[in-house]
Amino acid sequence: MSEQHNNPEKTGDGADVAIMLLGRRGSPAAYAIRDFLHRSDVPYRWVELTSDEEARAKAQVSGLADPRLPVCLFPDGTRFENPTVRQITEKLGWFRNPSRSEYDLAIYGAGPAGLSAAVYGASDGLKTVVVERSAVGGQAGASPKIENYLGFPGGISGADLAERARQQAVRFGAEILLNREGVRGEFMPGKGIGYLADGAKIVARASVCATGVEYRRLGLPNEERFFGAGVYYGAGASEAMLCGRQHVFIVGGGNSAGQAALHFCRYTDKVTLVVREDSLQHSMSEYLIERLRATPQVEILLNTEVVALHGDEILRGITLRDNRTGAEWYAETSWLFLCLGGVPHTQWAEEVGIQRDSGGYLITGVDLKGDNGWPANWTLNREPYPMETNLPGVFAAGDVRHGSIKRFASAVGEGAMAVAYIHRYLTRG
Numbered sequence: 001m002s003e004q005h006n007n008p009e010k011t012g013d014g015a016d017v018a019i020m021l022l023g024r025r026g027s028p029a030a031y032a033i034r035d036f037l038h039r040s041d042v043p044y045r046w047v048e049l050t051s052d053e054e055a056r057a058k059a060q061v062s063g064l065a066d067p068r069l070p071v072c073l074f075p076d077g078t079r080f081e082n083p084t085v086r087q088i089t090e091k092l093g094w095f096r097n098p099s100r101s102e103y104d105l106a107i108y109g110a111g112p113a114g115l116s117a118a119v120y121g122a123s124d125g126l127k128t129v130v131v132e133r134s135a136v137g138g139q140a141g142a143s144p145k146i147e148n149y150l151g152f153p154g155g156i157s158g159a160d161l162a163e164r165a166r167q168q169a170v171r172f173g174a175e176i177l178l179n180r181e182g183v184r185g186e187f188m189p190g191k192g193i194g195y196l197a198d199g200a201k202i203v204a205r206a207s208v209c210a211t212g213v214e215y216r217r218l219g220l221p222n223e224e225r226f227f228g229a230g231v232y233y234g235a236g237a238s239e240a241m242l243c244g245r246q247h248v249f250i251v252g253g254g255n256s257a258g259q260a261a262l263h264f265c266r267y268t269d270k271v272t273l274v275v276r277e278d279s280l281q282h283s284m285s286e287y288l289i290e291r292l293r294a295t296p297q298v299e300i301l302l303n304t305e306v307v308a309l310h311g312d313e314i315l316r317g318i319t320l321r322d323n324r325t326g327a328e329w330y331a332e333t334s335w336l337f338l339c340l341g342g343v344p345h346t347q348w349a350e351e352v353g354i355q356r357d358s359g360g361y362l363i364t365g366v367d368l369k370g371d372n373g374w375p376a377n378w379t380l381n382r383e384p385y386p387m388e389t390n391l392p393g394v395f396a397a398g399d400v401r402h403g404s405i406k407r408f409a410s411a412v413g414e415g416a417m418a419v420a421y422i423h424r425y426l427t428r429g
């Protein structure tokens with residue numbers, strides 16, 4: 001299975017890359033690498049090993065059970081056995097340490113909101129750093145085709161759009177630290193310190209939290225066990241070509257589920273959309289509903305839930321339940337994609353006194369004003385700027401922000417707006 005990309009700017013040394021990844025089907029480690037490479041728009045070829053002989057001949061390991069799988073081969077001859085995504089990032093020349101002891105602007109999250117803030121911050125001359133836990137693009141990076149973003153009438157893949165934004169931000173001088181996770185913050189007047197999971201710290205005069213949301217889980221007992229081995233979160237753009245005409249199930253009634261269903265139809269014979277609600281009307285755009293209805297391979301099961309997962313090393317089947325009748329039935333599948341929306345991960349914010357709503361979204365601007373006025377820890381004699389949290393100089397943009405519209409374009413707009421108010425903060429306090 002191979003994917004063609006043409007993006008010579010991606011490598012640190014300016015050369016194009018064509019990585020070969022060899023592994024067995026249903027390997028979570030191989031999935032993590034495929035997902036990262038796909039989102040990052042890096043050319044790679046996936047070679048699925050189906051027998052011990054093939055594993056010996058092609059990957060030079062003892063068999064399919066060899067823990068050295070997956071094997072990753074780079075064009076310069078470098079061979080990684082069961083590598084981490086970080087090792088791949090390092091090899092690509094993308095794993096960097098912060099180059100400055102202090103920045104004007106630190107952005108956490110390189111989804112649409114963070115990338116937009118990076119483009120506007122860096123192009124306005126702010127010393128800007130972006131910290132991203134995984135690959136650039138965020139949720140959008142998993143979208144096979146974004147069709148409602150202004151200026152792309154034929155649609156564009158999320159990975160492609162994210163890669164363009166990454167290049168744009170870097171061209172203006174933003175520093176992007178991939179595979180680094182912000183875990184804790186410390187904020188004082190005029191300065192914020194972000195602590196990363198690997199011990200590094202980022203000091204900046206202003207910060208933007210653009211960490212978006214994380215995919216919601218189904219909450220079934222063996223869900224984690226099958227993650228990357230039949231159960232996938234999001235539209236699974238890297239997996240579509242590997243389904244080999246097998247029956248694919250997608251859970252969710254939103255636009256991401258609709259997009260995924262249409263995308264999978266290009267590679268497989270039957271896609272079943274499992275929707276808990278009794279209609280798609282309230283959760284999915286009309287253009288997607290119409291297209292789904294016009295696509296014979298798509299089956300839509302309303303009022304239905306996945307209630308159990310079955311398998312061995314990989315997912316082999318699921319139990320579905322019709323919530324109106326209570327009837328349950330088994331369906332054979334090794335492909336279950338969960339497009340269930342997301343939840344923000346903002347526990348760190350509570351620890352530093354940033355206000356969140358009941359869902360964990362960060363509250364900003366006028367929304368901070370309650371019946372008793374501004375929050376007790378708001379000490380300035382001005383009102384918080386739009387998109388500013390109750391800690392001066394700490395802003396939130398995109399899906400993580402309370403009241404945000406969960407759209408690509410609005411995340412991009414919020415990233416740009418946050419930078420406009422950050423200028424005000426940096427000049428007037």
Ligand SMILES: Cc1cc2nc3c(=O)[nH]c(=O)nc-3n(C[C@H](O)[C@H](O)[C@H](O)COP(=O)(O)OP(=O)(O)OC[C@H]3O[C@@H](n4cnc5c(N)ncnc54)[C@H](O)[C@@H]3O)c2cc1C
Pocket residue numbers: 108109110111112113114131132133134135136137138139140141142143144145146147148149180181182183210211212213214234235255256257259397398399400405406407408409411
């Ligand atoms: C499959 C799919 C298809 C979609 N299709 C469309 C569409 O067609 N049109 C549309 O308008 N919208 C679409 N959306 C919604 C849109 O993608 C989101 O609204 C948008 O991505 C939100 O952007 P964001 O930057 O706020 O957050 P996200 O995209 O969630 O990005 C947040 C980023 O922050 C990173 N991060 C999280 N925590 C940390 C941390 N502690 N440290 C460092 N980094 C961190 C994450 O890894 C991620 O990269 C789609 C969403 C999905 C999932």
